[in-house]
Amino acid sequence: AQSVTQPDIHITVSEGASLELRCNYSYGATPYLFWYVQSPGQGLQLLLKYFSGDTLVQGIKGFEAEFKRSQSSFNLRKPSVHWSDAAEYFCAVGALEYGNKLVFGAGTILRVKS
Amino acid sequence: EAQVTQNPRYLITVTGKKLTVTCSQNMNHEYMSWYRQDPGLGLRQIYYSMNVEVTDKGDVPEGYKVSRKEKRNFPLILESPSPNQTSLYFCASSSALVWNTGELFFGEGSRLTVL
Numbered sequence: 001a002q003s004v005t006q007p008d009i010h011i012t013v014s015e016g017a018s019l020e021l022r023c024n025y026s027y028g029a030t031p032y033l034f035w036y037v038q039s040p041g042q043g044l045q046l047l048l049k050y051f052s053g054d055t056l057v058q059g060i061k062g063f064e065a066e067f068k069r070s071q072s073s074f075n076l077r078k079p080s081v082h083w084s085d086a087a088e089y090f091c092a093v094g095a096l097e098y099g100n101k102l103v104f105g106a107g108t109i110l111r112v113k114s
Numbered sequence: 115e116a117q118v119t120q121n122p123r124y125l126i127t128v129t130g131k132k133l134t135v136t137c138s139q140n141m142n143h144e145y146m147s148w149y150r151q152d153p154g155l156g157l158r159q160i161y162y163s164m165n166v167e168v169t170d171k172g173d174v175p176e177g178y179k180v181s182r183k184e185k186r187n188f189p190l191i192l193e194s195p196s197p198n199q200t201s202l203y204f205c206a207s208s209s210a211l212v213w214n215t216g217e218l219f220f221g222e223g224s225r226l227t228v229l
Binding site: 004006009036041042043044045046049090101102104105106107 | 118147149154155156157158159162172173204206217218220221222223
C-alpha cells in the first residue's frame with residue numbers, strides 16, 4: 001500500500017523568507033500527488049497536484065512543488081512566505097489501483113513569525 | 115455557492131449514545147467520503163461512496179456506519195460512540211475519480227468529543 005511521510009511536524013519561518021515543506025511517498029509506480037492546506041477552523045483546500053508531465057507544478061497562492069522520482073519526493077516550496085500562509089499542510093498520494101482513496105501524510109504545521 | 119456542509123460542527127456526547135453527523139453537498143458530486151483527523155496521524159478514510167446506494171469501507175471503518183440514499187447526502191452514524199472516536203471529522207466530495215480532478219471538496223469539519 002502507498003504511504004506518505006512528512007518528516008517535519010512543525011516549521012517556523014520568518015515572513016518574507018523562503019519555505020520548503022518535505023514530502024516522501026512510498027509507492028511502486030508513479031503515484032498521483034497532492035498538497036492540501038488547512039487553515040485554522042477550516043476544511044482542506046487543494047494547493048496543487050501532479051499526475052504526469054512537467055515535474056515542477058504550480059499551484060495557488062504562489063506555491064509550487066517538484067516531483068523527484070529518484071528521491072520519491074514531492075516537496076512544496078514558496079519563495080516568500082506571508083503571514084497568511086500560517087496553516088497546516090498535508091501531502092497526499094493517490095493511485096489508480098487503490099480506487100478513490102487519497103492517503104494523507106501526518107501534516108506539517110507552518111508558523112510564520114513577523 | 116458550491117459547498118460541503120456538515121452538522122453539527124461541535125458535539126460533546128457520552129459513551130453509547132447514538133449520534134449522526136450529517137453531510138450534504140450541492141455540487142451534484144457522485145463521490146463522497148468521510149475522514150477522521152487525529153494529531154500526528156493526518157487524515158484517515160472511514161468510508162466512501164461512489165454513488166447512490168454504493169458504499170465501501172476505508173481504512174478505519176470500525177464503529178461507524180454510513181448510508182447514501184440520496185446523491186447529495188452522506189451521513190456518518192456512530193451507533194455506540196466510544197472515547198477513541200473523539201476526533202475531528204471531515205466529509206469530502208468529488209465530481210469524478212479523484213485522480214482525474216485531483217480535488218476533493220471538504221466540509222469545515224465536525225469536532226466530536228465522546229466522554
